[in-house]
Amino acid sequence: MTANTDLVLVGASPLRAEDVVAVARHGAKVDLDAAAMARVSSSRTLVEQLADDPAPHYGISTGFGALATTFIAPERRHQLQASLIRSHAAGTGEEVEREVVRALQLLRLQTLATGHTGVRPVVVETYAAMLNAGVTPIVREYGSLGCSGDLAPLSHVALAALGEGPVRDASGAQVSASIALAAAGIAPLVLREKEGLALINGTDGMLGMLLLALHDLRVLLDTADVAAAMSVESQLGTDAVFAADLQALRPQYGQSVSASHLRDLLADSGIVASHRDPGTCTRVQDAYSLRCSPQVHGAARDTADHAEMVASRELASAVDNPVITADGRVESNGNFHGAPVAYVLDFLAIAVADVASISERRTDRALDPTRSHGLPPFLAHEVGVDSGLMIAQYAAAGIVSELKRLAAPASVDSIPSSAMQEDHVSMGWAAARKLRRGIDGLSRVLAVEVLTAARAIDLRSPLQPSPATGAVRDLVRTVAAGPGPDRFLSPEMEAVAGLVLSGAVADVAYGALSAHSKENR
Numbered sequence: 001m002t003a004n005t006d007l008v009l010v011g012a013s014p015l016r017a018e019d020v021v022a023v024a025r026h027g028a029k030v031d032l033d034a035a036a037m038a039r040v041s042s043s044r045t046l047v048e049q050l051a052d053d054p055a056p057h058y059g060i061s062t063g064f065g066a067l068a069t070t071f072i073a074p075e076r077r078h079q080l081q082a083s084l085i086r087s088h089a090a091g092t093g094e095e096v097e098r099e100v101v102r103a104l105q106l107l108r109l110q111t112l113a114t115g116h117t118g119v120r121p122v123v124v125e126t127y128a129a130m131l132n133a134g135v136t137p138i139v140r141e142y143g144s145l146g147c148s149g150d151l152a153p154l155s156h157v158a159l160a161a162l163g164e165g166p167v168r169d170a171s172g173a174q175v176s177a178s179i180a181l182a183a184a185g186i187a188p189l190v191l192r193e194k195e196g197l198a199l200i201n202g203t204d205g206m207l208g209m210l211l212l213a214l215h216d217l218r219v220l221l222d223t224a225d226v227a228a229a230m231s232v233e234s235q236l237g238t239d240a241v242f243a244a245d246l247q248a249l250r251p252q253y254g255q256s257v258s259a260s261h262l263r264d265l266l267a268d269s270g271i272v273a274s275h276r277d278p279g280t281c282t283r284v285q286d287a288y289s290l291r292c293s294p295q296v297h298g299a300a301r302d303t304a305d306h307a308e309m310v311a312s313r314e315l316a317s318a319v320d321n322p323v324i325t326a327d328g329r330v331e332s333n334g335n336f337h338g339a340p341v342a343y344v345l346d347f348l349a350i351a352v353a354d355v356a357s358i359s360e361r362r363t364d365r366a367l368d369p370t371r372s373h374g375l376p377p378f379l380a381h382e383v384g385v386d387s388g389l390m391i392a393q394y395a396a397a398g399i400v401s402e403l404k405r406l407a408a409p410a411s412v413d414s415i416p417s418s419a420m421q422e423d424h425v426s427m428g429w430a431a432a433r434k435l436r437r438g439i440d441g442l443s444r445v446l447a448v449e450v451l452t453a454a455r456a457i458d459l460r461s462p463l464q465p466s467p468a469t470g471a472v473r474d475l476v477r478t479v480a481a482g483p484g485p486d487r488f489l490s491p492e493m494e495a496v497a498g499l500v501l502s503g504a505v506a507d508v509a510y511g512a513l514s515a516h517s518k519e520n521r
Contacts, residue, residue: 011036011113014316020211024103029132039115040124043324047118050330051193058322058332060193081196088155088200091140101136103208105157116318117198126161126189133184134170145417146338146428150205158199163188202319206341209432210311216439217304221297222506224355225258227446228293229265230453230469231362236275236373237286239266255298262294264513269466289361296358300351307344314341338428342411345431352438353403356445360396363449366456367393379455386486389452396448399441406434447497450505451480458482471512472505
């Protein structure tokens with residue numbers, strides 16, 4: 001299945017990253033595997049047997065957290081489960097993005113479908129029905145410490161399944177959950193033993209945001225290579241440093257990928273060819289921001305690879321507490337702790353900040369006549385009257401400064417909660433929230449570089465760019481005019497940022513490589 005698949009099967013095997021993107025971002029429907037539903041029924045039978053046992057069992061016949069030793073009489077357990085959800089739906093702040101909530105819903109559904117949580121089949125079916133009907137609970141920005149998983153965000157979702165609280169319907173309108181469920185023909189849940197816990201113990205929010213960020217970051221890292229190629233070319237840099245034999249002297253995988261991209265993207269560039277002759281070019285070597293682009297971009301690629309490995313393991317997990325084991329035991333555990341996910345979220349924030357940082361430095365070089373090798377100051381049309389792209393670089397610099405602050409890790413912090421029962425937490429949700437902002441910032445910094453390099457390439461005329469960079473320059477010209485007197489710049493910056501984040505810049509560049517390769521066979 002691709003990211004645009006129309007249907008995702010839940011329960012037959014672990015979800016793939018592209019399945020999560022398809023449901024969360026593209027509105028794909030879900031279906032439930034029959035064998036998985038049989039496992040759900042089997043584990044529920046065990047829970048109901050334990051509910052009748054006079055001995056206490058955590059989450060089934062006891063309270064939660066610091067109240068785990070408090071026995072709850074059978075006639076009060078329905079109230080216990082509902083009270084758990086209502087009290088834990090304690091998020092505050094701005095509304096979380098729809099795609100994040102849908103990812104969270106899907107990932108919790110996947111865990112419910114493993115048969116390790118002990119819920120009734122109707123609970124699984126209700127979560128699937130809500131996704132398919134486009135009923136998206138309103139989740140708030142703050143409330144999760146990342147342990148026991150994303151309690152507050154997951155509780156807001158569970159509350160909506162009970163027919164309480166606000167949601168967004170398929171059209172995006174805010175309505176009460178009771179109205180949205182009724183319109184979709186979904187009966188509100190009445191929770192029974194264990195089910196409240198099963199709905200809120202998980203790393204689903206932070207994992208969902210990790211998967212969405214990785215999807216976007218792969219596009220942005222390809223785009224960063226394109227932007228770097230355009231900067232190297234337009235600033236009369238050399239492509240010799242990207243040679244395969246030089247890169248092989250340091251066998252870092254991500255670096256080799258980015259260097260290969262740069263070689264291909266700069267192939268057949270008339271601008272690069274114009275200064276290859278040592279007699280006409282006296283520079284010994286380019287600045288680090290040009291020469292070391294593969295090293296920085298490649299390190300970010302390797303970081304993303306590591307994060308994808310962690311994410312794939314988390315996708316194959318059944319995170320709940322307690323869990324129903326394969327041999328029928330009900331066991332408490334600590335698998336809900338978000339540390340594995342939180343660490344890589346923070347690691348990615350560092351990589352994002354550094355890729356943006358080197359991009360901004362390449363932009364700044366293009367605007368400085370002492371370093372741009374013949375380009376006008378700030379690429380202005382009439383120097384002194386026009387400011388050119390001066391303030392576009394300010395914007396990029398401001399974003400980079402914020403990204404550096406966002407690179408400070410959230411996962412090293414911990415504030416004890418639940419009367420010291422939960423005395424070490426992951427802060428994974430916070431790490432994910434700042435990474436989302438970091439991804440947005442990186443896309444805009446790269447957009448400024450692409451906009452700047454496209455204008456610089458135009459100013460090198462009549463020298464011609466490579467087929468790939470020229471194709472990007474032409475794409476940019478569909479939303480941003482070329483060199484000329486100063487004009488309202490913000491709309492052009494926003495438009496190019498849209499091309500970057502959508503993948504259009506990368507698609508056009510690498511598509512031009514394929515077309516050029518076919519022409520020269």
